[in-house]
Amino acid sequence: MSNFNIPENIAISESGFLFLAGTGESFTLNQIGKEIFNLIRTKSSEEEIIDSIVNDYDIEKSTVQKDLADFITQLKQYSILIKE
Amino acid sequence: MKIAVTGLNATDNPAPGVHVIRSIKDASDFKGSIIGLVYDSLDPGIYMKDLVAKSYMIPYPSGGLEPLLERIEHIHRKEKLDLIIPTLDSELYGFVKLQPKLNKMGIKSFLPTLENLNIRAKDNLFKFCDDNQIKVPKNFIVTSLHDLYSLSSKLKFPVVVKGIFYDAYIVNNFEEALHSFNKLTSKWGYPIIIQEYVKGDEFNVVGLGDGTGRTVGAVPMRKLYITDKGKGWAGITIDDKVIIELSQKIIEKTKWKSGLELEYIKSAETGEYFLLEINPRFPAWVYLAPSAEQNLPYALVKLAFGESVETFSSFKVGTIFVRSSWDLITDIKTFEQIAAHGEISV
Numbered sequence: 001m002s003n004f005n006i007p008e009n010i011a012i013s014e015s016g017f018l019f020l021a022g023t024g025e026s027f028t029l030n031q032i033g034k035e036i037f038n039l040i041r042t043k044s045s046e047e048e049i050i051d052s053i054v055n056d057y058d059i060e061k062s063t064v065q066k067d068l069a070d071f072i073t074q075l076k077q078y079s080i081l082i083k084e
Numbered sequence: 085m086k087i088a089v090t091g092l093n094a095t096d097n098p099a100p101g102v103h104v105i106r107s108i109k110d111a112s113d114f115k116g117s118i119i120g121l122v123y124d125s126l127d128p129g130i131y132m133k134d135l136v137a138k139s140y141m142i143p144y145p146s147g148g149l150e151p152l153l154e155r156i157e158h159i160h161r162k163e164k165l166d167l168i169i170p171t172l173d174s175e176l177y178g179f180v181k182l183q184p185k186l187n188k189m190g191i192k193s194f195l196p197t198l199e200n201l202n203i204r205a206k207d208n209l210f211k212f213c214d215d216n217q218i219k220v221p222k223n224f225i226v227t228s229l230h231d232l233y234s235l236s237s238k239l240k241f242p243v244v245v246k247g248i249f250y251d252a253y254i255v256n257n258f259e260e261a262l263h264s265f266n267k268l269t270s271k272w273g274y275p276i277i278i279q280e281y282v283k284g285d286e287f288n289v290v291g292l293g294d295g296t297g298r299t300v301g302a303v304p305m306r307k308l309y310i311t312d313k314g315k316g317w318a319g320i321t322i323d324d325k326v327i328i329e330l331s332q333k334i335i336e337k338t339k340w341k342s343g344l345e346l347e348y349i350k351s352a353e354t355g356e357y358f359l360l361e362i363n364p365r366f367p368a369w370v371y372l373a374p375s376a377e378q379n380l381p382y383a384l385v386k387l388a389f390g391e392s393v394e395t396f397s398s399f400k401v402g403t404i405f406v407r408s409s410w411d412l413i414t415d416i417k418t419f420e421q422i423a424a425h426g427e428i429s430v
Contacts, residue, residue, distance in 0.1 A: 009323050009401075019402060021322060021323035021401045021402060022322060022323055022324045023285070023306060023322060023324070024305075024306030024308065024319075024320040024321075024322040025306075
């Protein structure tokens, strides 16, 4: 995810509960959301994230591409993913 | 050590007293008892088990300072008070004026200065912020109906119409502004503040200044649940250096003495904090501070006794308060003690 980063003061629990310490907001991610979040945090590229989800789940690549784009838009909207 | 605390009306618009007491009593080295000073025989704090050793009715400072002083003298003769902590905005001017007399009686206090109280008054806040490069919503001070009509062409709706001490309404047109204006003047008098509406989330900070410009501690909170009266009913401590530094700056510039609550709005558009109000006492949610490892009310007690207090350097982020409503049961005999005799031990 070039040029974008997850701020350090965002914590995620094992169950996918996100806490934004800077604003006090919290969100719940499902299993796939949690995996994507963790992949973004480990600096995986968009292509690597798509491959990982396609490999782990039986989903069409085009569906993953579209859903990932939506998910990333949401993360940016809530300032979970910000420009470096 | 005997500490008297006011503001035990823990209602849907709660006073801070009960929460200040709870904080002090939580301090592991606190050895003493608390006396409640109440304005109403139904103040819930009176009936909370193990909160205060005794409660006494006191007259409102607005009814004149002499009767209040006489009542405190009477209570002092019986209780030998060491410290008084007033917790309500409306009584602070009175207690500041009584301070020299209380000192003479041997009763300590740790109150804001008159300068502190005057800076935070809504009509002076704008100038203070402007002088110190602190963002604040644009303000118009209105002292007559004629002023309001003269402003009508300049107003960009929505705006906030605020009373000098309490209450604020967001209005969307001039008719609504006029309605709120009349409501507020009949309740609180002039001036009325017409304030720019900044869209965003509310963040508050509880802090303690030692009067030299030093911030002893500051804990920021985001309201998670707001009642229809605008009161935070749940909140969470947050990790944001910007709001802490801004609060330290305000305490430094005002040389704030005593507890305070800073109310901010974070602009949804720019992400900047705008200072809305300085409340010259701890807020009702102050118990969140000791829960997040900054016992600011107890630090105030130590300062009042001239002890040195170290600056709190951190707090626990993600600490949440959820206010509750709980019926306390008492009986007519108990109620009689406070209603008819003005004092009660529960």
